[in-house]
Amino acid sequence: MSGRLTVIGLGPGSSALLAPMALSCLVQAGAVVGYDRYMELVDPDLLKGKTLFSSPMKKEMERTAKAVEFALAGLDTVVVSSGDSGIYGMAGLVLEYLEREELLDTVELEVVPGIPALCAAAALLGAPLMHDFASISLSDLLTPLPTIMKRIRCAVEGDFVIALYNPKSRKRDSYLGQALAIATEHRGASTPVGFVRNAYRPDQDVRVATLGTCDPEWADMLTTVIIGNSASRLAGKKILTPRGYFEKYG
Amino acid sequence: MSGRLTVIGLGPGSSALLAPMALSCLVQAGAVVGYDRYMELVDPDLLKGKTLFSSPMKKEMERTAKAVEFALAGLDTVVVSSGDSGIYGMAGLVLEYLEREELLDTVELEVVPGIPALCAAAALLGAPLMHDFASISLSDLLTPLPTIMKRIRCAVEGDFVIALYNPKSRKRDSYLGQALAIATEHRGASTPVGFVRNAYRPDQDVRVATLGTCDPEWADMLTTVIIGNSASRLAGKKILTPRGYFEKYG
Numbered sequence: 001m002s003g004r005l006t007v008i009g010l011g012p013g014s015s016a017l018l019a020p021m022a023l024s025c026l027v028q029a030g031a032v033v034g035y036d037r038y039m040e041l042v043d044p045d046l047l048k049g050k051t052l053f054s055s056p057m058k059k060e061m062e063r064t065a066k067a068v069e070f071a072l073a074g075l076d077t078v079v080v081s082s083g084d085s086g087i088y089g090m091a092g093l094v095l096e097y098l099e100r101e102e103l104l105d106t107v108e109l110e111v112v113p114g115i116p117a118l119c120a121a122a123a124l125l126g127a128p129l130m131h132d133f134a135s136i137s138l139s140d141l142l143t144p145l146p147t148i149m150k151r152i153r154c155a156v157e158g159d160f161v162i163a164l165y166n167p168k169s170r171k172r173d174s175y176l177g178q179a180l181a182i183a184t185e186h187r188g189a190s191t192p193v194g195f196v197r198n199a200y201r202p203d204q205d206v207r208v209a210t211l212g213t214c215d216p217e218w219a220d221m222l223t224t225v226i227i228g229n230s231a232s233r234l235a236g237k238k239i240l241t242p243r244g245y246f247e248k249y250g
Numbered sequence: 251m252s253g254r255l256t257v258i259g260l261g262p263g264s265s266a267l268l269a270p271m272a273l274s275c276l277v278q279a280g281a282v283v284g285y286d287r288y289m290e291l292v293d294p295d296l297l298k299g300k301t302l303f304s305s306p307m308k309k310e311m312e313r314t315a316k317a318v319e320f321a322l323a324g325l326d327t328v329v330v331s332s333g334d335s336g337i338y339g340m341a342g343l344v345l346e347y348l349e350r351e352e353l354l355d356t357v358e359l360e361v362v363p364g365i366p367a368l369c370a371a372a373a374l375l376g377a378p379l380m381h382d383f384a385s386i387s388l389s390d391l392l393t394p395l396p397t398i399m400k401r402i403r404c405a406v407e408g409d410f411v412i413a414l415y416n417p418k419s420r421k422r423d424s425y426l427g428q429a430l431a432i433a434t435e436h437r438g439a440s441t442p443v444g445f446v447r448n449a450y451r452p453d454q455d456v457r458v459a460t461l462g463t464c465d466p467e468w469a470d471m472l473t474t475v476i477i478g479n480s481a482s483r484l485a486g487k488k489i490l491t492p493r494g495y496f497e498k499y500g
Contacts, residue, residue: 126361
């Protein structure tokens with residue numbers, strides 16, 4: 001008899017933003033699996049006495065196999081992602097693994113939603129996402145660079161607010177600059193842009209600027225970048241994308 | 251001396267998905283303001299003995315003015331949205347109001363993030379959002395219909411997974427059908443699509459289908475619709491948008 005297999009999102013990392021449903025999964029778990037940096041975001045008391053498995057970045061397949069192995073052995077198993085596990089997180093890989101191993105009817109997968117990085121970043125920046133938006137990862141580990149840049153152009157063409165995940169890594173130093181240049185060309189240098197690193201963690205860093213004044217060097221792999229649309233503006237030190245209430249009702 | 255003014259997201263509505271930070275704001279609040287249907291999602295015990303103001307849909311301006319009035323009177327005031335207050339919620343309107351009334355330096359606005367409807371819907375559908383996605387509201391109260399449809403086309407062109415908010419109202423009966431038709435034309439009838447109504451509430455309704463077999467009539471104003479991208483597929487009864495781990499590492 002297999003145990004439960006649950007993929008949860010920790011939210012930004014602060015326990016104040018961890019949903020009670022996800023906390024309860026951790027409390028009840030017999031096994032917890034995750035990327036080593038995310039495991040450090042979990043209260044150590046919650047992990048005591050449990051079967052644990054963590055591994056570094058790019059070992060997602062290994063962690064997935066281990067989690068399924070634990071569940072098949074009868075352990076209630078929780079896989080942790082940061083943010084929401086359904087946005088560039090582990091939910092998809094675990095589901096795909098169960099499909100490939102023909103275990104969809106054997107191991108029941110539950111996904112528990114969490115607060116994604118784009119919402120955490122937006123809250124700290126003010127209200128940049130208030131209108132239609134696109135979320136794009138600049139990581140080309142699994143997505144060809146031309147596809148990523150085409151999406152940037154389509155998002156700009158549709159005047160979406162744009163949230164950029166994984167804006168930079170040691171090997172990818174120029175993509176964020178390229179993306180910001182495409183946005184600047186279409187929206188102008190006065191368009192607001194926000195950089196949020198380690199939202200709601202002790203070393204949180206929040207920067208509000210414009211496309212003309214920002215520096216791609218502010219970003220690293222832990223930063224979420226939000227580019228305003230054609231209507232976005234600075235309101236004091238915050239970014240505002242108005243929905244149009246004042247034009248209609250004001 | 252003005253009180254704190256905080257805009258929070260309740261998440262989907264279940265207390266199990268309300269972040270402790272948002273709960274703590276409600277506990278400490280002297281005044282709570284919200285759309286009447288969302289106020290019903292708050293535990294009544296949390297509202298006892300507090301100054302309350304709720305009003306129907308389209309009275310957002312009135313609620314905003316009232317919340318600022320409460321804060322200026324010295325009350326710690328919380329404005330509630332469902333989901334995340336930064337995604338089609340109240341954060342932007344409150345910030346814009348403070349800007350217009352030149353109160354940005356007088357009343358400090360804090361936004362507390364929540365689990366947005368698109369994450370709640372995705373979790374119940376499996377893992378549809380795993381790749382780059384666009385969020386589009388089909389409400390034309392504040393956005394012209396041609397802009398909305400242009401965004402649908404740009405999102406399809408960029409092969410984004412698409413999350414549709416406000417897919418339908420009594421007055422807008424045909425937009426969802428139009429959006430689904432545009433997606434079908436480009437992605438084919440076998441593309442998975444999910445309809446989630448009242449996620450994590452007692453009358454939750456989750457439907458997984460394809461563009462060829464779904465019925466726009468399944469949606470109402472409380473439904474979130476998620477359309478897969480060109481790589482999305484059904485995995486058992488769930489929707490999976492693979493990121494490509496198996497192609498690269500499998």
